[in-house]
Amino acid sequence: MKALPPRRPRWTVVAAVLVTALALASCSPGDLGSGDGKVSLTFLVDNSDASVRPAEGLAKAFGEKYPDVQVEVEVRPQGGEGDNVVKTRLSTGDMTDVFLYNSGSLLQALKPAETLVSLKGEGFLANVQDTFFPTVSAGDGVFGVPIGGAMGGGVLYNRAVYSRLGLQVPRTWAEFMANNAKIKAAGVAPVVQTYQDTWTSQMFVLADYHNVAAAEPRFADDYTANRTSYARSPAALKGFQRLQEVHDAGYLSPDFASAKYEDGLRLLAAGQGAHFPILTFVVGTLVANHPDKVDDIGFFALPGDDAAKNGLTVWTPSGIYIPKTTGGEKLAAAKRFLAFVASPEGCAAQTKAYAPTGPYVVKDCPLPDDLPRAVKDMLPYFAAAGGTTPALEFVSPVKGPALEQITVEVGSGIRSAADGAALYDRDVEKQAKQLGLPGW
Amino acid sequence: MSGVAIARRHRAGSVYPHWFYLPAAVVYGTLFLAPTVASFYFSLTRWTLFDHEFIGLENFAVLFREPALVKGMTNTAVYAVVTSGLKVVLGLPLAVLLTSDVVGRAYLRSVVFFPVLVSTIGVGITFTVLMRPGDGLINDGLAAIGIKGPAWLTDPSYALLSVALVDVWKGVGLATLIYIAGIVSIPREYFEAATVDGAGRFAAFWHVLLPLCRPATVTVVILSLIGGLRSFDLIWTMTRGGPGFTSDVIASVIYKQYQAGFYGLSTAGNVVLFLVVTVVVLPLSLLLGRKQVEL
Numbered sequence: 001m002k003a004l005p006p007r008r009p010r011w012t013v014v015a016a017v018l019v020t021a022l023a024l025a026s027c028s029p030g031d032l033g034s035g036d037g038k039v040s041l042t043f044l045v046d047n048s049d050a051s052v053r054p055a056e057g058l059a060k061a062f063g064e065k066y067p068d069v070q071v072e073v074e075v076r077p078q079g080g081e082g083d084n085v086v087k088t089r090l091s092t093g094d095m096t097d098v099f100l101y102n103s104g105s106l107l108q109a110l111k112p113a114e115t116l117v118s119l120k121g122e123g124f125l126a127n128v129q130d131t132f133f134p135t136v137s138a139g140d141g142v143f144g145v146p147i148g149g150a151m152g153g154g155v156l157y158n159r160a161v162y163s164r165l166g167l168q169v170p171r172t173w174a175e176f177m178a179n180n181a182k183i184k185a186a187g188v189a190p191v192v193q194t195y196q197d198t199w200t201s202q203m204f205v206l207a208d209y210h211n212v213a214a215a216e217p218r219f220a221d222d223y224t225a226n227r228t229s230y231a232r233s234p235a236a237l238k239g240f241q242r243l244q245e246v247h248d249a250g251y252l253s254p255d256f257a258s259a260k261y262e263d264g265l266r267l268l269a270a271g272q273g274a275h276f277p278i279l280t281f282v283v284g285t286l287v288a289n290h291p292d293k294v295d296d297i298g299f300f301a302l303p304g305d306d307a308a309k310n311g312l313t314v315w316t317p318s319g320i321y322i323p324k325t326t327g328g329e330k331l332a333a334a335k336r337f338l339a340f341v342a343s344p345e346g347c348a349a350q351t352k353a354y355a356p357t358g359p360y361v362v363k364d365c366p367l368p369d370d371l372p373r374a375v376k377d378m379l380p381y382f383a384a385a386g387g388t389t390p391a392l393e394f395v396s397p398v399k400g401p402a403l404e405q406i407t408v409e410v411g412s413g414i415r416s417a418a419d420g421a422a423l424y425d426r427d428v429e430k431q432a433k434q435l436g437l438p439g440w
Numbered sequence: 441m442s443g444v445a446i447a448r449r450h451r452a453g454s455v456y457p458h459w460f461y462l463p464a465a466v467v468y469g470t471l472f473l474a475p476t477v478a479s480f481y482f483s484l485t486r487w488t489l490f491d492h493e494f495i496g497l498e499n500f501a502v503l504f505r506e507p508a509l510v511k512g513m514t515n516t517a518v519y520a521v522v523t524s525g526l527k528v529v530l531g532l533p534l535a536v537l538l539t540s541d542v543v544g545r546a547y548l549r550s551v552v553f554f555p556v557l558v559s560t561i562g563v564g565i566t567f568t569v570l571m572r573p574g575d576g577l578i579n580d581g582l583a584a585i586g587i588k589g590p591a592w593l594t595d596p597s598y599a600l601l602s603v604a605l606v607d608v609w610k611g612v613g614l615a616t617l618i619y620i621a622g623i624v625s626i627p628r629e630y631f632e633a634a635t636v637d638g639a640g641r642f643a644a645f646w647h648v649l650l651p652l653c654r655p656a657t658v659t660v661v662i663l664s665l666i667g668g669l670r671s672f673d674l675i676w677t678m679t680r681g682g683p684g685f686t687s688d689v690i691a692s693v694i695y696k697q698y699q700a701g702f703y704g705l706s707t708a709g710n711v712v713l714f715l716v717v718t719v720v721v722l723p724l725s726l727l728l729g730r731k732q733v734e735l
Contacts, residue, residue: 079699087489111490115490198680255573257591401696406684409683409686430700434701
């Protein structure tokens with residue numbers, strides 16, 4: 001017992017040294033940033049190949065052109081988890097200096113007017129095609145520049161199967177189903193579905209929007225104002241009905257419930273599946289995983305009722321945004337980075353890093369000649385008048401979060417089309433109320 | 441220690457001065473009490489993280505109209521009952537086996553307990569692979585003995601039970617451990633007296649061991665029931681509530697509302713989950729606890 005008191009001071013000294021050391025250690029890394037007069041920008045992107053690779057390509061090319069700025073790419077999860085990362089970081093003031101995020105309805109949920117720097121009046125916006133602006137605007141502010149190309153939502157198909165069976169690309173739903181019957185008779189799965197990646201189940205509904213808008217041109221406005229809905233509009237309900245129809249006809253690939261979209265691409269490339277309704281960004285994965293089959297895989301828009309109004313539903317590129325927390329020299333550097341992204345040099349850097357999934361919406365950005373066949377098949381739709389329609393999520397802020405679970409149920413025969421559409425209407429109502437839209 | 445000092449401590453009612461409680465109270469208050477109270481308030485608002493609007497009980501009305509929640513509540517009940525029931529049914533015999541003079545007892549005990557130590561996410565991912573319908577090890581094994589295994593995680597009628605079975609596999613080690621502790625604490629004299637009275641091994645089990653390890657049963661049932669009611673990680677890793685909504689439980693429904701950015705709604709869901717757990721566990725704990733005293 002007597003030995004204890006003299007020891008106490010020593011422990012105090014040790015503790016003090018430790019605390020000081022810790023405090024010093026935690027100080028040092030933060031100070032490295034601007035020591036050599038270099039500005040460093042952090043850039044948050046989702047962790048898909050289609051985002052990370054172009055983002056890194058842009059960061060590298062930008063650094064070569066402007067050696068005084070260094071862009072560091074940070075990744076976050078995709079989907080709902082990623083949305084929460086973005087929302088939480090924005091609301092706590094912890095966002096990176098620039099970040100990549102969806103345009104359209106998802107952007108509206110970030111309350112851009114309150115959280116993002118408006119780019120209105122910046123010279124570099126003149127490089128961007130006008131079609132992009134509505135998807136990144138709120139109030140009278142414009143908040144982003146596009147990264148990546150536009151994507152098509154439609155059907156990837158195996159051209160080898162088509163030529164072996166003597167089939168034509170369908171321009172109506174009836175032709176599509178007739179093709180499916182012949183394909184099934186030949187022992188090939190007509191429609192590949194991959195419900196382990198639940199988002200892939202939505203294509204029959206979401207990629208059908210060109211056909212909905214062709215039948216009901218006012219659908220988007222009415223939908224936003226709660227005057228129509230998927231259960232109330234016969235044209236919109238068809239997406240759900242067709243999803244049920246292909247399931248009930250037994251046209252789905254075996255193991256559709258446990259397959260992921262890479263499995264779907266494998267079936268398609270091997271000619272074991274003929275059609276795969278999907279977004280064209282997966283062409284990048286196709287090129288990476290099945291380089292010898294790329295020419296076999298073509299693309300067509302999801303057909304509707306009227307061959308004369310056949311056209312493609314288009315996903316507008318994501319945007320790059322600056323949060324209001326970025327200021328001073330970082331804000332100036334961030335704007336220079338955005339100007340670079342929205343320039344022909346920016347497109348070239350992206351093309352070099354990742355095979356484009358569709359046309360850029362930046363002016364004077366030609367696509368390379370050696371495009372994959374499926375992407376080439378998209379281009380005629382863009383060339384034709386009225387050949388494309390932006391997906392509903394880019395023309396209306398209303399999009400329910402549970403659609404992918406509902407379409408999995410409808411596509412697996414767990415729930416009927418009408419029931420699924422009615423359930424989705426209720427899901428949408430929650431979102432509309434959350435956004436505080438009038439009429440809900 | 442003088443008598444005076446002891447007397448003074450007794451008067452104070454505690455060995456330590458009151459301000460000793462302060463650090464713990466501050467931590468508990470800021471990390472638990474304040475958020476709990478705040479969450480009761482936010483459950484009454486439409487909350488976007490950027491701002492919030494008071495809307496009364498509308499979140500609760502929306503929540504109870506949600507078909508996924510109704511399904512989720514049934515599923516939660518099924519999941520909690522199946523997992524806690526199976527843990528009792530499997531844990532007790534395992535504990536009896538592992539307290540007997542079986543060869544390699546210490547080794548077997550660690551084998552049974554091992555899954556408890558593995559991360560839930562790791563277990564979930566592993567079993568997702570094992571349970572793949574086309575090329576998973578489980579169905580390959582069944583095919584070898586001529587049985588065509590079901591699509592464990594993607595068939596709506598099996599998905600929830602498949603996850604529950606994995607939960608039991610992972611959790612039964614803890615139940616066994618609690619039972620082992622309960623059994624070894626029973627004095628040997630009771631068994632000897634029963635043997636003298638002519639009781640066989642089964643009678644000794646039924647009339648001595650089972651009643652005397654009721655505290656262990658209470659602990660196992662309550663722990664696994666609470667665990668079952670708030671189960672989330674394993675279900676989320678293995679099925680994400682799917683296919684569709686067929687294996688959703690309350691916690692996964694709440695998480696999806698949170699993911700979708702309906703923060704007020706998901707907070708309301710957490711309040712509901714809090715009440716459900718309280719309503720189920722409190723009476724159960726009182727009931728089982730009372731029986732223990734009567735014994």
